[in-house]
Amino acid sequence: MPWGLLAPELGLCLWILVMLLADLAPATRKPQLSWLALGGIGFTAVLLAWQQPLWARGESFQSMLAVTHFSGLYKCFFTATAAVVVIMTRQFQRHLPAHLGAFYMLLFTALLGTFVLASMRDLLMLFLGLELLTFSLYIMAAYLKAEAKSIEAGMKYLILGSVSSGFLVYGIALLYGFAGGTSFTQVQNAFTYALTVPATAYAGMVLVLAGLGFKIAASPFNLWVPDVYEGAPTPVVALLSVGSKMAGAMALLQLLTGIFAPIAAFWMPLLAALSVATLLYGNLGALAQTNIKRLLGYSSIGHAGYLLMGLSTGSVAGAEAVTYYLLAYLFSTLAVFLVVIAASDAVGGDALEDYRGLSQRSGFLAAVMFLGLLSLAGVPPLAGFVGKLLVLLATVESGRLWLVAVGAVNVAIALYYYLLIVKRMYLDAPRQTQPIAVPAATRVTLYVLVLGILVVGIWQAPFLRWISAIR
Amino acid sequence: MITLTHYLLASALLFAIGVVGVLTRRNVLMILLCIELMFNAANLAFVAYARALGDTGGQIIVFFIIAVAAAEVTVGLAITILLSRQFKTLNADEVSFLKW
Numbered sequence: 001m002p003w004g005l006l007a008p009e010l011g012l013c014l015w016i017l018v019m020l021l022a023d024l025a026p027a028t029r030k031p032q033l034s035w036l037a038l039g040g041i042g043f044t045a046v047l048l049a050w051q052q053p054l055w056a057r058g059e060s061f062q063s064m065l066a067v068t069h070f071s072g073l074y075k076c077f078f079t080a081t082a083a084v085v086v087i088m089t090r091q092f093q094r095h096l097p098a099h100l101g102a103f104y105m106l107l108f109t110a111l112l113g114t115f116v117l118a119s120m121r122d123l124l125m126l127f128l129g130l131e132l133l134t135f136s137l138y139i140m141a142a143y144l145k146a147e148a149k150s151i152e153a154g155m156k157y158l159i160l161g162s163v164s165s166g167f168l169v170y171g172i173a174l175l176y177g178f179a180g181g182t183s184f185t186q187v188q189n190a191f192t193y194a195l196t197v198p199a200t201a202y203a204g205m206v207l208v209l210a211g212l213g214f215k216i217a218a219s220p221f222n223l224w225v226p227d228v229y230e231g232a233p234t235p236v237v238a239l240l241s242v243g244s245k246m247a248g249a250m251a252l253l254q255l256l257t258g259i260f261a262p263i264a265a266f267w268m269p270l271l272a273a274l275s276v277a278t279l280l281y282g283n284l285g286a287l288a289q290t291n292i293k294r295l296l297g298y299s300s301i302g303h304a305g306y307l308l309m310g311l312s313t314g315s316v317a318g319a320e321a322v323t324y325y326l327l328a329y330l331f332s333t334l335a336v337f338l339v340v341i342a343a344s345d346a347v348g349g350d351a352l353e354d355y356r357g358l359s360q361r362s363g364f365l366a367a368v369m370f371l372g373l374l375s376l377a378g379v380p381p382l383a384g385f386v387g388k389l390l391v392l393l394a395t396v397e398s399g400r401l402w403l404v405a406v407g408a409v410n411v412a413i414a415l416y417y418y419l420l421i422v423k424r425m426y427l428d429a430p431r432q433t434q435p436i437a438v439p440a441a442t443r444v445t446l447y448v449l450v451l452g453i454l455v456v457g458i459w460q461a462p463f464l465r466w467i468s469a470i471r
Numbered sequence: 472m473i474t475l476t477h478y479l480l481a482s483a484l485l486f487a488i489g490v491v492g493v494l495t496r497r498n499v500l501m502i503l504l505c506i507e508l509m510f511n512a513a514n515l516a517f518v519a520y521a522r523a524l525g526d527t528g529g530q531i532i533v534f535f536i537i538a539v540a541a542a543e544v545t546v547g548l549a550i551t552i553l554l555s556r557q558f559k560t561l562n563a564d565e566v567s568f569l570k571w
Binding site for chain 2: 124127128131135138139142145148151152154155158159162163165166167169170172173174176177180181182200
């Protein structure tokens with residue numbers, strides 16, 4: 001019964017329609033859209049759980065999509081991210097235009113795009129999944145129609161994103177000409193058995209990597225990151241920062257350990273060099289920032305550097321480290337962004353100075369922010385530490401010790417600018433002392449995220465086992 | 472006689488024109504048009520390869536790319552309209568509230 005393989009995707013398609021139609025209901029009988037969206041995400045999660053026995057069999061759908069442990073694991077990550085983004089949107093609601101049904105619909109189409117990417121077995125699916133995800137994000141980034149910053153962010157994201165899609169699709173064309181087909185099996189066989197790999201195939205691979213490098217914000221394709229992060233609505237920034245980066249890293253993982261594995265000797269040094277450039281660009285750029293969303297943008301570039309470092313090992317340990325890193329990054333980043341959304345109205349903006357004395361106005365928000373930032377920086381025993389440790393260990397095994405040294409220096413730089421925020425929150429005097437109210441839904445979500453940061457950091461064994469099942 | 476190489480060279484040239492156009496043009500509409508050129512360069516390469524390989528798969532992919540490019544232009548033009556209403560200009564240099 002092949003339909004069972006597509007159950008979560010079909011569920012998402014259904015909910016895309018539900019969200020669009022629910023918005024048309026008369027105002028008196030309109031359902032609470034955020035709860036409806038959360039219901040849809042719960043529905044998808046149930047379908048994923050129901051489908052779980054099929055993962056081990058790794059069946060494919062017409063050699064275009066396949067349901068495996070790997071895809072199932074990442075679909076769980078994406079579903080969790082989308083659930084937190086709904087809570088964020090709920091908290092952010094009064095800044096957004098009235099009809100939110102379309103906004104939630106776009107969240108579901110973005111989620112569908114990531115699901116297609118997680119299951120892809122064909123370069124055509126890579127292209128379609130990526131476009132489905134990015135198109136939704138273009139519109140969501142420009143969603144604050146009355147704000148010049150948001151429109152500018154949407155425009156910049158659209159132009160640079162489309163250029164990177166152009167690179168990707170041209171790369172796919174070159175790979176198609178080389179392999180005579182676009183399915184992963186065909187391309188991988190062509191690379192394995194070719195006597196000499198022609199230059200066009202290498203060019204195709206580099207172009208595809210460039211297209212995906214844009215998604216995870218790797219240098220030199222990250223010029224859009226700070227502007228889009230500052231201008232776009234904050235829940236969308238969180239989705240960009242976690243969902244989109246995770247999708248890009250996952251697609252890179254699938255391609256590099258799959259179809260490009262036979263020419264690993266070619267791309268390993270390339271990714272190592274990009275990793276150094278990305279790490280330095282992100283972490284040195286973050287030092288000069290005065291806006292928290294911009295700073296988190298630069299810091300997310302820094303994290304892309306660690307992901308590239310893990311990918312550049314080309315080993316199983318590296319692939320598992322990247323997955324663990326993404327899991328830790330998911331909890332930490334979402335916690336930090338949820339605090340930014342919950343605090344921004346009360347503190348009066350997104351400038352770093354606005355966070356002065358946050359601990360005196362809301363000890364809870366300040367504490368969550370503190371934990372999230374330390375986890376992002378990689379302080380033990382939090383989740384981010386284990387992720388970074390695994391990535392660095394995998395790099396040591398691969399023998400690039402200079403790369404490990406660069407990674408370790410960057411941990412120190414990142415810790416410095418994260419601690420500057422912590423200092424502002426705890427040591428500086430606040431401008432006003434009125435306490436900040438945190439709604440129940442936001443509070444519960446923050447507790448769950450903090451729990452995630454602690455559990456993934458301290459009790460690694462089950463997660464490591466879960467991740468190593470993907471091979 | 473026109474061979475595969477000719478088509479591929481034409482496609483590479485189209486792609487290069489598109490990339491250079493995106494980098495040098497300042498009008499948002501022209502930038503969107505240059506992005507279309509990049510997509511169409513890929514389409515040309517797909518069709519040329521499909522013909523040379525005797526495989527229809529590449530031609531089918533072109534339909535997908537055309538559909539995706541149309542969707543991309545739709546979103547792009549919608550944001551362009553917002554942009555021109557807000558900034559009263561289509562010059563990308565004048566639209567820079569956020570520092571690069």
